[in-house]
Amino acid sequence: MKSKMIIGSILTLTLLSTNINTYAFAQEGEELRSAELLIQEKFDKTELEAHDAVISMQNNGMTDEEILNWAHTMQEGTSEQYAQAAREKMQEQQLNESESENENENSFIQPRAASPAIGSKGNIIIDARQGSNSSSNSYWSVGHTALVSKNPEYTIESFAMDWSPKGRIVGGEQKTGPEMYHNRWGGKKDVYLLKVKGKTADKSEGAYKYARAQVDANKPYSYQFLNKRRTSHFYCSSLVWRAWLEQGIDVDYITIDTVVTPMEILKSNNTIIL
Incomplete structure (x- = not known):
């Protein structure tokens, strides 16, 4: 009963x-x-x-x-959508910013065709390509994000196991999440280099140190894309977003939601396309 x-x-x-x-x-x-x-x-x-x-x-x-x-x-994630967003943003930059604001960064634009490495410490790299990256034929549907390391020959990026471009082995086991990679983004089509507005040497160092700390802590990849605030795990754009948020700069586009995508970082009011 x-x-x-x-x-x-x-x-x-x-x-x-x-x-x-x-x-x-x-x-x-x-x-x-x-x-x-x-x-x-x-x-x-x-x-x-x-x-x-x-x-x-x-x-x-x-x-x-x-x-x-x-x-x-x-839903925005195709190369064409990224290109359109980039064109609109650069038109806005030309209208609202003086040429002098970017003059110190111009040296990082020219090497794209000649050198595999682009950017300086704390810069953000957005990959809008579908199905490939600098080292593999990995696939993602909304783009990819990387943070330029203290040594600009390297980047800090977070990949899932299946998307990792080097299938890395750590301690005899495969590892996912934040990791160091060779900076081979120069000369790649549909790749955008961003400067963070308000960045200083100290803040760039802080963003790098935060991202590097997640690598050293062996943080895993996050599949909870609806939770950008999670710090025990990171997906690519949540890692870059959090590294700069810790410096007091929010590089998300829609800041009051719980997701951050590469497209949003590209469209953010706090980033500048170089």
Whole structure:
């Protein structure tokens, strides 16, 4: 008898929970439902997980329109979309910035065709190519992000096991997450070099040290793309974003959500295309 009562209670709670969720979904506007469908598609989430993500954004103060715009931004990842975003940003830079602001960085633009290494300490590299990187034929759908190391011949990047360009072995076992790589981004098509606005020598050093500390700590790769604030694991853009956030500069584009992508770092108000 007790077991039947317990089973009956579980069924009642399940039905009640289902009815509450169904009611919540029914109360949503068309914009939120569209956003949830985009989240499900992009991040391979269930309907309920996508719904919870939207609720979290609402709790952070985002409007329905802002959430939908964010979801559409998450869909941006082709080389053509990156190129369009870069063109728009560079046009804006030409209108709003004097030539003198970038004159100290010009030396890092010229070596692209002649040298495999680009950038200086703390600069950000965005790879918009689909299905390849500097060392392998890895695949990702929204681009890739790297931070130029203290020695500009190297970068700090976070890869998942299957996407790692060198299948590295550490202590006899494969390792994922933040790692040091040779800087071979120069002369590559659909690769963008960014300077962080407000960067100083101290802040660049701080960003490098933070990212390097994650390498030394053997932090694993993060598959929780909806949680950029996670510091026990890192995906490529969350590592670069966090390294600069620790210096007081947010290089995300939509700053009040829980995701940061390479496209958002490219479009950020706190980065400059070199």
